Amino acid sequence: MSNHEHQDSKHQPVQRKEMSRRQFLSYTLGGTTAFMVGGTVLPMVRFAVDPLLAKGGESTLVKVIEESKVTAEPQEVKFKVRQVDGWYKSETEKVAWISRDASGAIFALSPVCKHLGCTVFWNTHGRNEYDCPCHDARYSRDGKNITVANLPLDEYVVEIQDGFVYLGGIIANTRA
């Protein structure tokens, strides 16, 4: 290499791939803003959809009575159900009238009158019927509406496990 050539290469401008000051500031400010917005918004979004992300599948059946204690005569059982309404968890007491039919199958009726929502009781007038104290609605042993109400009493989902009766959600009467 001649001395002349060496000097030429020394004075050539260096081509470096560097970002400009403007680009650097843009990236830095943009990144910082995105981080701060994300840090604020993501927890809010997570909070908003929390009930949707909660694991389901938890059994809603509640153990209420020994199977052997259920007879043809309806008996009142009270049990507590955990209710989750969004973020609000509560425990409410439910009532069921539980008995066996002619074939020995166990069924449970909701005591909520289908007329205006009062609570019915078994056999308060000695007629072997469910009676509503508010407007004298009457229902048969199976919950079939006899007077006043237009619909039969609802039923609870019933399951028998290990000698115990478990009650679940309310369903329309399947017997009347």
Place this chain on the structure above:
Amino acid sequence: MKFSEIEAEQWDELKPYVDTCLLPITGLDGTETPSEATNYLEQLRDVMDLVEIPYRGRIVTYPAYHYVYGNEGSQQAIARCCANLKSQGYKYIILITSKSDIMFQINEADLWIAPTEDGNLPSDVEISRKIRELWHS
């Protein structure tokens, strides 16, 4: 059912079936701390549940009468309220409180549900018996 659950357009249809008014008397006098006021209201709610839930189809719960100052003045005010409620068609007025020291004679009311002298709230069976007796009287 509570007064706030009834829509204006529903009332004409419901009115023939709803003949009993439940008027809660909280019995505060302004000397309560916030937590004491909360306790009184929670106790009142607990005893009201024993009436409102089983008989919701025939009883309307009205807004509570919260403050009571001395028996005489309050007695007159509540009596007037009961008379007005009856004049709009309620056949029975039930007064309910969780405080045992504010139960006074109101001729316009048909039933008082209140704690016993030793401060215990009445049982659901006892309340049911009283309400049924009232309706069959």
